[in-house]
Amino acid sequence: MTRKMNRTRETSSVADEIDKNIKRAFDDxxxxxxxxxxxxxxxxxxxxxxxGSEGSHDK
Amino acid sequence: MTSDPREExxxxxxxxxxxxxxxxxxxxxxxxxxxxALVKAWSNIESFQAxxxxxxxxxxxxxxxxxxxxxxxxxxxxxxxxxxxDSLAQKPDHDGRLQMRDFAVAFATLPEDQREALVLVGAxxxxxxxxxxxxxxxxxxxxxxxxxxxxRLVELMGVSDDEPMEVTAAVTQGIVxxxxxxx
Numbered sequence: 434m435t436r437k438m439n440r441t442r443e444t445s446s447v448a449d450e451i452d453k454n455i456k457r458a459f460d461d462x463x464x465x466x467x468x469x470x471x472x473x474x475x476x477x478x479x480x481x482x483x484x485g486s487e488g489s490h491d492k
Numbered sequence: 493m494t495s496d497p498r499e500e501x502x503x504x505x506x507x508x509x510x511x512x513x514x515x516x517x518x519x520x521x522x523x524x525x526x527x528x529a530l531v532k533a534w535s536n537i538e539s540f541q542a543x544x545x546x547x548x549x550x551x552x553x554x555x556x557x558x559x560x561x562x563x564x565x566x567x568x569x570x571x572x573x574x575x576x577x578d579s580l581a582q583k584p585d586h587d588g589r590l591q592m593r594d595f596a597v598a599f600a601t602l603p604e605d606q607r608e609a610l611v612l613v614g615a616x617x618x619x620x621x622x623x624x625x626x627x628x629x630x631x632x633x634x635x636x637x638x639x640x641x642x643x644r645l646v647e648l649m650g651v652s653d654d655e656p657m658e659v660t661a662a663v664t665q666g667i668v669x670x671x672x673x674x675x
Binding site: 451474 | 530531
């Protein structure tokens with residue numbers, strides 16, 4: 434009984450460890466400082482849409 | 493007037509890059525894809541329903557971007573090592589990194605549907621239901637992809653389900669060692 438419960442817990446902890454590894458690899462990338470191309474892009478999009486909404490819609 | 497949901501976009505770019513890399517296994521291609529998805533999201537912001545999960549919405553756009561035209565290209569330039577491993581390789585001096593690199597190499601060999609399911613559920617914090625919706629498949633399909641992916645990783649990492657302590661101990665040791673070196 435105890436043995437079986439341990440086995441179940443151990444097996445699910447393998448899945449947990451796999452998820453932790455994936456999460457760690459994912460977070461490593463996700464938490465990197467954003468390359469400036471992305472902040473620049475958002476600035477550019479923001480500038481475009483504020484021009485668009487204030488002025489006429491011709492391009 | 494409610495705040496513009498577009499102001500929230502910036503907080504999702506990091507996770508979008510991580511998801512894109514797990515799909516493409518190529519860092520520069522991943523960033524091109526993220527850029528394209530962001531432009532689409534910005535110009536179609538009215539299709540985002542306020543109060544729903546913006547990350548799931550963005551990942552769906554990103555995924556569609558990938559499957560519509562980057563997938564073919566990524567196959568041509570696919571790098572065997574996998575790029576999730578690149579971020580790991582940047583700090584080779586840290587204890588525990590070798591274990592992580594082995595893991596990342598194993599991960600990169602999985603079929604893309606399994607990588608995607610594992611990343612969404614295992615790392616992205618998606619529920620099975622959200623992952624299913626993002627991938628446009630049934631919940632059971634996501635569960636089965638996650639299970640097959642995990643089983644394959646266990647196999648690739650050279651342990652069997654009968655010896656779970658071994659992988660647990662090895663991986664935990666790596667994680668503990670890494671935490672200590674950060675502290």
